[in-house]
Amino acid sequence: MVHTYELTTLDKAQRGRLLRRAEVAIDDLLDYIRPVVHDVRDRGDAALIDYMERFDHVHLTADQFRVSHEEIARAHDLLDKDVYQAIKHAIKNVRTFHERQMPHEQWFTEVAPGVMAGEKITPISSVGLYVPRGKGSFPSVVYMLATPASIAGVPRIVICTPPAPNGEVDPATLVAADLCGVHEVYRVAGAQAIAALAYGTETIARVHKVTGPGSPYVSAAKRLLYGTLDVGLPAGPSEAAILADESADPELVVRDLMVEAEHGPDSSSILVTNSRALLDAVKDLLPARIASLPEPRQTFCRTGFEGEKGTGGLILAPNLSEAIAFVNEYAPEHLLVHMREPFAVLPELRNAGEILLGSRTSGPLANYSLGINAILPTGGFAHTFSCTSVFDFLKRTSLGYVTAEGYGPLSDSTRILADFEGFPSHARAVTDRPEARF
């Protein structure tokens, strides 16, 4: 039976489970992943070799970690031509969107006569992009991460991705990396890859930031390494919420519900509606649609929508404003609005990694090729985190410049505040300052 809930009778435990969803699994893995992270820190490549054998069932020597230019060239020959063209089409839209997102390199504003305040932007010097492989081939994850990194001007872009048991890396991932100008690709996976990027090993130089989606093992490693490097936005198991009113087409709602649910058993996909008729229609259609999926996607969807620990389901709200309030609290990665007037509710939608408006704007369009970024905060972190963008790969530095005209009034109030806070050196630095020469 598909999980169904009524918002008015949802108990505290049910609500908590829906709101925390896959984050619970990440919490539970921290103690298990900690020794892996420490071991990579302490033993470098030797630990990577061991964990790649244990978790990925592949025997590698350290000199095989880095994917060679020849292997990347071979991937171009191996990749289906239609897939190659589709990747290029998607990259074009993703590039256009992210180029327009780029801020000015430097700006100043005169906040008072002779008092100039501004900012300068600089790319981060090195980033590690994690591209998952366990439950799918993800060339789209490559271009969603590497395109904004490259537009931002990051001089060293590194990818870590799991190899197959024969040691080969997914050709589509390699082609996408090549098309996006990625500098280094390593066949190193999971928590051990995140630790290698954080601490560096004999063969993989450390980076300043790691970003990209991953399984709860990857998310747990990132959480443990917070403080060692910038771990970016929390992008765990995929999830979506559909906000729908009585005008929604149940068939289209069912199709969109299954999109993120088919990523894995820990993915969450929910319908939130004020229409009992819609909920009942979706509930009737969903099991047959799930049954028509091939394995393992069928089991992933069944687990999410019907399983004991599944966090997917259908939620009936007493009215539209309660439905919107719940969606805002849920803060989904992907929010789809199947409503007659989607733009009318847009001002009220506050927390989501992305908002897709109208029943034509199906999730996969944005996952792959609409242009907006599909690597988004999960687990409720859309309350404070933003979608991946060029800003993930840039930092802002404040700039200040004071002319002789601006100095007088500014130094007077500064001295008063420094005295008040009890900082005599601060006060002295701006008292009777000899005429500055520049």
Ligand SMILES: NC(=O)c1ccc[n+]([C@@H]2O[C@H](COP(=O)([O-])OP(=O)(O)OC[C@H]3O[C@@H](n4cnc5c(N)ncnc54)[C@H](O)[C@@H]3O)[C@@H](O)[C@H]2O)c1
């Ligand atoms: N939020 C987003 O933007 C986004 C985008 C795409 C995918 N995703 C999510 O990313 C996740 C990808 O997960 P995945 O499994 O496909 O790939 P993954 O690469 O993140 O995880 C697989 C790796 O985990 C490690 N591993 C496997 N079993 C282990 C064990 N028992 N102990 C320790 N380590 C182990 C292995 O190294 C393996 O290569 C999915 O949950 C998907 O929903 C999210």
Ligand SMILES: N[C@H](CO)Cc1c[nH]c[nH+]1
């Ligand atoms: N749904 C993922 C982000 O949550 C993106 C993706 C890539 N491929 C398929 N889906």
Ligand SMILES: [Zn+2]
């Ligand atoms: Zn998806």
